[in-house]
Amino acid sequence: MVAPHPSAEGQGMSLSEQKSFSQLFTEPTPFPIHVRPVTTYKGEAAVIFSKQDAEKLAAPYRWVLVGKFSHGRPSLEEIRKIFTSLNLKDQISVGLLDYRHVLLKCASEVDFNRIWMRGIWQLGKFPMRVFRWTRDFHGHKESSLAPVWVSLPSLPIHYFDKHSLFSITSLVGKPLFLDSATAAASRSNKARVCVEVDLLKPICTRVWISVEGEMRFWQKIVPEEMPCYCSACWRLGCSVDECRKNSSEQHVTHGMR
Ligand SMILES: [Zn+2]
Numbered sequence: 001m002v003a004p005h006p007s008a009e010g011q012g013m014s015l016s017e018q019k020s021f022s023q024l025f026t027e028p029t030p031f032p033i034h035v036r037p038v039t040t041y042k043g044e045a046a047v048i049f050s051k052q053d054a055e056k057l058a059a060p061y062r063w064v065l066v067g068k069f070s071h072g073r074p075s076l077e078e079i080r081k082i083f084t085s086l087n088l089k090d091q092i093s094v095g096l097l098d099y100r101h102v103l104l105k106c107a108s109e110v111d112f113n114r115i116w117m118r119g120i121w122q123l124g125k126f127p128m129r130v131f132r133w134t135r136d137f138h139g140h141k142e143s144s145l146a147p148v149w150v151s152l153p154s155l156p157i158h159y160f161d162k163h164s165l166f167s168i169t170s171l172v173g174k175p176l177f178l179d180s181a182t183a184a185a186s187r188s189n190k191a192r193v194c195v196e197v198d199l200l201k202p203i204c205t206r207v208w209i210s211v212e213g214e215m216r217f218w219q220k221i222v223p224e225e226m227p228c229y230c231s232a233c234w235r236l237g238c239s240v241d242e243c244r245k246n247s248s249e250q251h252v253t254h255g256m257r
Pocket of ligand 1: 230231232233234235238239242243244245
């Protein structure tokens with residue numbers, strides 16, 4: 001897990017910013033891990049955590065988003081005020097990660113999805129892009145995880161069940177939620193599911209659906225507005241033509257444009 005310490009640029013934080021930062025990170029983990037023995041790596045001291053321990057440590061940050069400001073940012077108080085005015089289900093905690101990243105810690109999945117789905121928030125005169133926080137967060141690499149709407153055209157209506165739809169769309173990524181027309185079964189020509197997609201991985205576009213000894217068919221999986229992700233500059237939304245780091249063979253973009 002990335003150590004959540006403020007960068008050198010963040011050392012001039014006001015008292016209130018420091019307070020909010022510590023409040024965000026001092027929650028006890030609900031699943032404590034055992035103290036790990038010190039070992040060595042290439043002749044130097046090392047502490048090696050298991051993947052399971054790392055996941056336990058990250059559990060309190062399940063509903064955390066990273067807000068990225070590329071051209072200045074409002075104060076934490078201003079960001080807090082804006083999100084308080086949104087009538088979210090619960091209050092969110094806002095903390096400073098470094099000079100251009102803030103952490104938005106939601107108490108519920110509903111609020112998390114609402115903030116993440118929007119992609120870009122205009123906070124006063126500062127645009128803030130939002131990404132899911134993950135254990136491998138790095139200040140210079142945007143997350144390749146994005147919420148993407150996926151359609152299942154002409155799916156037989158009896159499959160319009162949350163667990164059935166989640167089973168089918170889990171081939172694309174981690175299913176998040178259904179759109180309201182799908183949940184209410186009020187539109188029969190297609191089901192729509194919002195799925196967390198890793199844009200660095202190829203996407204599955206059809207799935208074989210069958211019932212033992214009965215009906216079977218290929219079901220199309222159609223992603224809507226799939227963002228591109230650039231593995232040359234590690235930015236979401238970057239295209240080959242626009243990429244400043246585009247250097248012929250080393251440059252690979254993923255996703256459809
Ligand atoms: Zn790029």
